[in-house]
Structures are given as C-alpha cells and as structure tokens.
Amino acid sequence: MEQLCQRVTQVEIARRLGLGLRTIRRWVRAHGFPERKSTSRATKADLYGEFLRQRWQEGCHNASQLWRELREQGITGQHASVRNWIRKYYGPRSCRREKNSTFSPATRASPRQTAWLLLKQPENVRPYLEGLCRRSAPIAACASLARTFCYMIRQRDATMWLSWREEAKNSLLAGFAKHLCRDEAALLAALKQPWSNGPVEEQIHRLKLIKRSMYGRAGFDLIRLRVVLPAA
Secondary structure, eight states, X not given: OHHHHHHSOHHHHHHHHTOOHHHHHHHHHXXXXXXXXXXXXXXXXXXXXXXXXXXHHTTOOBHHHHHHHHHHTTOOSOTXXXXXXXXXXXXXXXXXXXXXXXXXXXXXXXXHHHHXXXXXXXXXXXXXXXXXXXXXXXXXXXXXXXXXXXXXXXXXXXXXXXXXXXXXXXXXXXXXXHHHHHTHHHHHHHHHOOOOSHHHHHHHHHHHHHXXXXXXXXXXXXXXXXXXXXXX
16 A cells, blocks of 8 residues: 555545545555454453452363352353453453363253254263153154154155154144145155156256356356356
8 A cells, every 4th residue: 555655646546446535544544454443342240350360360261160150149141251251351262161071962952953863862862862752752752753754764665654644643743744745645756766856956056056156257158158068
C-alpha cells in the first residue's frame, strides 16, 4: 500500500480498488493491517474469579473439575463460561481435559448417539445398553427390530419382511413401518432384484461436485465441457 501511495494519489488508489476514499486514508495512516480489537464480555464465572485463581495456583487446570466445584457453590449457566474464563486469563491453550477419562454414555451420549450405539452394540458400552434395555421394554423391542431391519437390508432377505412388518406395527417403529408399507412394492423389488442405482448416484454426485467447484465462475457451456470431454 505504501509503495502504491508513492506512485499515485489516494484518489487514484480508491478508483482502482473500488473503495471509498476514507477507507484508503484509514489504511494509509495505519501503516499496517488494522487488527480487530477483541471484546471480552463479563460472564458468571467472573463472580468466582478469586476462587478460580486460587484453584489454578493450587494446580487444578481442568475446566470440567473447576466447573463441578463451582456448581457446588451455586453457579448457574453453561460449562463453557469456566472454559472461556480460563482462556481469557491464562491463554487459549491453558484448558486441559481429564486424563484417563472413560466414556460414560449415561451422561454424554445424546439420543441420536444412543440410537447408533443400540444398532452397533460396541463392547465398551454394552453395560450401558443392557441397563437401558432393562429399564425400558419398548426401547429394547425397538432396538431389536432396528437391528433385524438392517440385517434384512444387508442380506437382501425378502422373506423376513412380512414378520418384521407385523412386529413393527406395535412398536416405536410403527410410523416408519407405515411409510414403508406405502411403497412396499419398491422395497420388495430392492430386496429381490440384483440391480442397483449406485452407478447413477455416483455420476450425480460427481456432477454436483463439478458444479459446486465452479459456483459463480462460469455457465452451463463450461460445465458441459467438463462433464462430456473426460468421458469421450
């Protein structure tokens, strides 16, 4: 910018760059990139600043542990407030996670994660899944039906459909089974026939990638050439 200012006027710079004259003047006076000032907002953790500093000096650098201790003192809000407080006063890399922490699905798994765990049944969370199924018979039945459905699709076993459909009508998957029954012919065809639309979906995916990589840069003629010429 300074070299350009020595050759042409600020008015000419503004014209060439398409910027306002006041913007050009502000950049010239800055003699460098004007860094954005960071704004710090007060959080509920600031009310416990003395306690947090004391625990930090004692060697407790774990944000989760500090949050649990503040919860016992009555703090409300989110866990992130303690983590942000530590980053504010001790740097962005000061927070440490708990060492040797084990996965506790009862406190960390979301409903969507639990659904996948019920399907996959990994060994490290089997006690959690068994306890969940003991507490809720409908969830246990739903999980069993979901695993049976996945097996039926992978093995392409159309003989399992009728029995699965009847069992699903009285379960939590009743709505899902109802939608499948509306297009039962297509489902049975997918299980019985050897054909697949996988190659078509592959080409559609490739076409979308090419289109998105050209977004805002060219029209239909160029995208047609990029699709047709490699196949020629």
